[in-house]
Structures are given as structure tokens and as C-alpha cells.
Amino acid sequence: MKNAIKKWNSISLVKRIICGLIIGIILGLTVPQASGISILGDLFVGALRGVAPVLVFFLVMSALCHMGQGQKTNMKTIVILYMGGNLISALCAVIASYIFPITLTFSENTNTSDVTPPSGVTEVLTNLLMNLVDNPVNAIINANYIGILAWAIIFGVALKSASDGTKKALENISDAVSTAVQWVISCAPFGIMGLIFTTISEQGLEVLLGYGRLILVLVGTMAVVALVINPIIVFFFIRKNPYKLVFTCLKESFITAFFTRSSAANIPVNMELSRKLGLDEDTYSISIPLGATVNMAGAAITISTMALAAANTLDIKVSFATALIMCVLAAASAAGASGVAGGSLLLIPLACSLFGIPNDIAMQVVGVGFIIGVIQDSCETGLNSSTDVLYTAIADFRDRRIHPERYADKPFDPEIKIL
Template sequence: MKELVTKWNSISLVKRIIAGLIIGIILGMVVPQFSVIGLLGQLFVGALKAVAPILVFFLVSGALCQHKEGKKTNMKTVVVLYLLGTFLAGTVAVIASFLFPVELTLTAGVEDVSAPSGVGEVLKTLFMNIVSNPIDAIANANYIGILSWAVLLGIALRKAGDGTKKAITDISDAISQCVRWIISCAPFGVMGLVFTTISEQGIDALLSYGHLILVLVGSMLFVALVVNPLITYIGIRKNPYPLVFKCLKDSGITAFFTRSSAANIPVNMNLCKELGLDKDTYSVSIPLGATINMGGAAVTISILALAATHTLGISVDFPTAIILCVLSAVSACGASGVAGGSLLLVPLACSLFGISNDLAMQVVGVGFIVGVIQDSCETALNSSTDVLYTAVAELSGRRKAQKQK
């Protein structure tokens, strides 16, 4: 049995998910009456629902409490670039969702959703969720409350002892490992989810996923090839594409296959060293970027959340869309550095529109179905921009210093 598990884990997760996808389609068409197969999808989504709240809490608080004061680095500029890039990526995704609206096939509960009456109600819900009891927030999967209390706790723990910080980091790492174990079961979950969709809705239901993939990947390509070069040019004031393409080639390609920003940290460290960047900066900015620089995650969160609103017939006005851009940027900063981490934060954005956690987790399930392509592209964008923004911050600082001389 141990040998079988070892062989299973040695196969690429992408290949296993593709296999699960194909098997789910075949079983849904051939034996649609075997509804027990769909239980695998329900178990997979249930496990994600259970681990997601506590993962977000410890991941965000653990990342913030590790910040050390007094170091003379370009970190302020790097953090500004991280947040700006993530916000712009979310904005691109929102615009793409309005231009090319996507509708999904959800299995239940659609009739129970009521749209918010306006931006006032949205803001009231948002602020009341922020001040929700932290224990209740975790128990009830109130992701906005979880995020707000995690940020406060992380900042408050900056002056805590190293032992306390290490304990929080160890808990965060342990929960992340649990997520990895759950995601390693994604092929079976995807098989169950696809089986349920095919057996209940038919093969035509999968056509919307092709549209979803095009919008997701197209938005990420626009960010990588238009938005990021524009930010780079403003910083270094010369042709940005040699630096952009080097980061995509040396960091993005490996991240595409590892599908983990955390796993790609050593690759990014070596690339920063090759570019001649300051070690005091990139030794902090690269691990930090694996947690808070999540442009690709902001794209995924925004597009899937708006796909849910389009599916449920919820009208989204411009002020609410702006709030979503900000919310997707903030929530993306809490995305886990493991494969599929951003999908666990989609319910946070969905809650902005009054969409229940159960329906939001069905959207997460759809995300895992398209995740073979989406998550690889997302991680490639996230990880490559860790190096890109670190380089832009330092090269921009050098340019300003030379001007002063």
C-alpha cells in the first residue's frame, strides 16, 4: 500500500487532475446512475470548507508578525509595488468580467440567494463582518472578519518573542501541509465534481468552462505583458521587456509546473542573485511576495466571484466593482503559497454580494476543475512578479541615487 501511495505521489498533480477530469466525464456519460461517485466531490469541497478559514487566519497573521524593523532596504517600495500590482490585476479581471461575462453551472441553492439592494447595504455588511467576533468568524467562515483579525493580530505580534513568532509560523506551515494533503486528493474531487455535473446537466455544461479559462488566462496574460511592463517602465525608465521576459522565463516557467509560489522561492532567490540585487532586500521580499504578491490570485478571485454573480443574476454596479477590486487585492494577499490556494479565498469575495458559503464553495469546486490551466498560469504570474517588482524597486532606487549625484 505504501509503495502504491509513493507511486501515486510521484505522478505530476497536473496529470492526475487531467486523468480525474477525463474519468469523471466518461463515468458521467456512461453510468450517470452511480450517484455515489459524486460523493468524492462533496468530500473534497467539504474538506476545503473546513480548512480554509483557519488557513487564512494563521497564514496572514504569520506573514505580518515576521516583519523586522530597522533594516535599510527597498522594502517599502517593493510592498507598494506588490499591492499596486495586485490591485491593478484585480481591476483588469473586473473589466474583463464585464466585457466577457461568464456563467457557471451550480448544482443547488440558487433560488435562496437575494441580491443586495445597493452599495450601502454592501458596505454595512462589509463593516459588520470586519468587527465580527474572531472565533465566530472562523467558525462561520466569515472571511472578511478572519482577514481583519488576522491583520490586527499579525501587526500586534511584531514585537513578540521569537518563540511566539516561530510557533505561529509552525502552525501556519502545518495547516499549509494539511492543505497540500487535501489538494493531493484533487483528482478524486475533480472526478466527483465533473461526474455530478455531467450526470445531472449533460456534456454541454462543460462548455462554459472553456469560456471561463479563456477569460482567466487572457486576463493574466494582459497583466503579464501589458500592466507589468508599464509599471516596470515607470520605475526604470527604459525598455521593460528584457527584464519582464527574463523573469517569466527563469521564474515563471518553473512556477508554472510546480504550481506553488512557496516552492519557487529558491528559484527566485537565485534569479535575484543573478540580477545582482541586494540580498538584504530580496531575502525578505521574495518570501514575503510568495504570500502577499498575488496578482494572479486577484484575477482568479475577481473573475470567479463575478462569474457567480452573473450566474445568480446579481447586478453589480460600478462602486461595488471598485470595492471588489480592493477586496480581491486584500484577500489575494492571504492566498496560500500552495497549489490552488487562491481558490480558498473566493468565498471572501462572494460574501460581498450576499452569496452563501455553500454556493461559494461550489464555485471553488469549478475553480479546481479549470485549475489544471488556471492555477499554473496564476502561479507563474505571481512568482515571476516577485522578482520583477523586487528588481524594479532596486533599479528605480539606483536611478534616483544617480540623478542626485
């Protein structure tokens, strides 16, 4: 048994995940009544969500309390990339919607009565700010990553003057949580097998056929951002072949995010990938959980596309200037979207209000979003989460390229040898 486990662990995690994916599809098609298999997916996502808040809290706190005076991080560049990525993605969605106009068929059977969208950008930003001052214990329990980051930074800075023994204890706790995360991630093949089984056995793909054009526009726009826009951004910053880094992030982060459909649940996966890439821990321990909350390129695409589809369905003429205003609105509101499955859908009525679309119609658009969520939300989350690592790596590698004297122990390596 030990030899079998050792051999299994020696196989690439991506290959093991593909095996779990194939088995899950086969089981979903052949024995859809075997509902017990789905618990593997629930356990995997639950473990990721459970350990991620603790990991972020102790990792950030430990990194900051050990940070030397004047030590440089790349957070400014990363935040600019996060916000710029949201805006560019929204613009790509607008262009795609003009080239391939979409009309919707609303489903009267979709229940959205328990969905309460925000009333405006002010409410979104207010909720974001209130999360900053949430009780730290409550923030960890409820996986409020903005609150977790805020208190971890406060405690980390406060502990700079602590004794070496206290700092060492924090480092040991951080290492222990990181090890536990690696154990959870090693179970990904079984978790993804359970997740894909649940999707295939309960929903199937036939429900999506009526919305094929909408799905193609959404997924196509996300693919353009992932495979064209992001590589251009990477090349601009590191001046080397961008696709090795892009494909590394897609392979290592997109796959798990696609099936968990939660940026928050994918934080441990992204932390591990950042470690493999040799990125600065003081930077990625903050940028990854921050990205899970504010880096929402996929959400910006969903909000923009769905709002313009609603306007087109109602024969509302939207000028390009108005669409650009919506891009800014979508980018800003996407940054406040929840890092859990379906978070961006609640912001669609906000964008629809810009075109004078009544809330009852906007809520039907949200209902369409829930129907196609099995594909849309999975791709959206994969794009959101994989770019968290990508933009963090861009900032790190750019700094190494421009200031090689600072990184004698970590020279710039554009080849990304983990591929």
C-alpha cells in the same frame, strides 16, 4: 558518468526543464499507469518546501545582523508595488468580466464539505496578524512565512551587536543553505517531469473543456497583467525597454511556479534569480518571502472573476461602483491568501457575500475553481511568483537610476545580461 553529469549541468536550466516537460507529457499520455514517476514531482516540491523556511530564516537574520547603520533598502517601494499590483489586477479582472461576461455550470459531484472559507476581511487580517506572533520553531515547521520573517527580523536586529565570530557563523550557515537550495533547483527538470506526468495521467485536459470560456478569461486577464500592465510599470520606473526584465522573470520564475503551484515552494527559485540579477541581498531576502504571502495579483484576478461570474449566473446586476469596492476587497483579501496551491479559492465566498450570494452557491463556485485549478491555479501562481522578483528588481533598478552615486560597484544595467 561524471562527464555526462557535467555536460548535463552545463546546459541551461530552462532548456533542461523543457526537456523534462516534454518527457513528462509523453509518459503521461503513453504510460499513465506508471505511477512511480509521479514521486519525482512530490520529492522536488517537498524538497523546495522543506528548505525554503530554513533559507528565509537564516538569510534574513544574517542580512540584518550585518546591515550597517542607516543602510538603505527599497522595501517601501516594493510593498507599494505589491499592494498596487493586487488592486490593478483586480480592476483588470472586473473590466474583462464586463467585456466577456461568464456564466457557470455548477458540478454537483464536487466535494467542498471540508472547505471552510473565512467569514470576513476581519478574519483574514486577524489570521495574518496572529501569524506574526507564532512560535518561531512552529513557524519554520509549518512554513508560516509571515512568522518566519517577523522573528528573523527580530533576531537579526538583536544580533547587530553580536561578535564578528557569531555573525560569520550565521553567514556561513546562510551560504550553506543557499548552496543546498541550488542543488535542489538543479533537480527541477526531473521534478517537473514528475509533476506534469501526474497532471496528464490523472486529470487529463478533457475535464476542462466545459469551462473553456472561463479559463480563457482568467488566463487572458493574467496574460494582460504579465505582458502589458507589468511592462508599463517597469518602464515607468526604469525608463528602459521593460520586456527583457519581464521575460527574464517569466522564464526563470514563472515556469517552476506554474508546475509547483506554490508561491512558497518557489521562494528558493526566486532567491536564486534575484542573486543572478545582482539585486541587493538585504532587500530581496525580505521582499521575496514577503511577496510569497502578500503579492497575489493572480489571486485577486481569480477572486474577482469568479465572484462576478457567480453574480452573472444568478442574474445579479453589479454596478461598476460596487465592482470597484470588490476590487479593493479582493486586493486586500488576496494579500492574506495562503502561498500554497488553491489558496485563493477559499476567498471567493468572501467576495460573493458582497453581492448577497448565499454561501452554498458560493461554495459551488469554489468547486468550479477546483475543477479548473489544473490551469487556473498554475497560471495564477506563476504570475504571483514571477512578479515577486519583478517588483523587487524594479525598486532596485529605479534606485540605481536615480541615485547612481550609491551604486558605484553595481551600476544600473537595464539590459539584463543573463537573458
